[in-house]
Amino acid sequence: MPRIVDHAQRREEIVLGLWQVIHERGIDGVSFRTVAEAAGVSIGRVQHYFGSKDELVVHGCRAMVDAAQADHGPKPLSSGGGAAARDVLIAFLDAPLPESTGSRLGASVWVTYQAKSVSHPGIAQVVAEALAGRTRTVEDLLVAARGPGAAAGAESRAEALALASLSEGLTLRVLVGALPVGEARALIRDAVDRALAEG
Numbered sequence: 001m002p003r004i005v006d007h008a009q010r011r012e013e014i015v016l017g018l019w020q021v022i023h024e025r026g027i028d029g030v031s032f033r034t035v036a037e038a039a040g041v042s043i044g045r046v047q048h049y050f051g052s053k054d055e056l057v058v059h060g061c062r063a064m065v066d067a068a069q070a071d072h073g074p075k076p077l078s079s080g081g082g083a084a085a086r087d088v089l090i091a092f093l094d095a096p097l098p099e100s101t102g103s104r105l106g107a108s109v110w111v112t113y114q115a116k117s118v119s120h121p122g123i124a125q126v127v128a129e130a131l132a133g134r135t136r137t138v139e140d141l142l143v144a145a146r147g148p149g150a151a152a153g154a155e156s157r158a159e160a161l162a163l164a165s166l167s168e169g170l171t172l173r174v175l176v177g178a179l180p181v182g183e184a185r186a187l188i189r190d191a192v193d194r195a196l197a198e199g
Helices: 009-025 032-039 041-050 053-072 083-094 101-115 121-145 154-175 181-198
Strands: none
Touching: 009 032, 009 041, 009 053, 009 101, 032 041, 053 101, 053 121, 053 181, 083 121, 083 154, 083 181, 101 121, 101 154, 121 154, 121 181, 154 181
């Protein structure tokens, strides 16, 4: 009886190895050999699933966005908005703050992808789409938190961009040890409450 191969699991193993290499050596340290070693698989297996280093790196960037959305996407609202939506918004903005070893690794890999996006169009497209999608989610939650009668518009888009950018900047500060995570959370909470009070 032929053995059943879980191709998705094999790709995931390779991507986890890729992220480990990026965390330790940066994107320039990625090769089929270094990724195979980190993933504990053969070079041939990596080459079977990815035709080039570039394909592997861009796939890893998309996989990181998908994983972040699955792990840190907003929880469904149990009610129409108001205080529940405020809490979901704050949790969504807090989610990227690196506290555990795993979240620190993920944050450092994401920062590396962002830096590489300046000179790599494929990565730039993935990063730009992810940032735009995150800002749209923040806007949706902000409008929901304002309750019935609130509507999206230029003002809510600008406020959402400011909140998303604050969260992203604080994540970097926490990652490099320039700010305690508790202080970052307090700043996010205060910024959300100011935005809701002004709305």
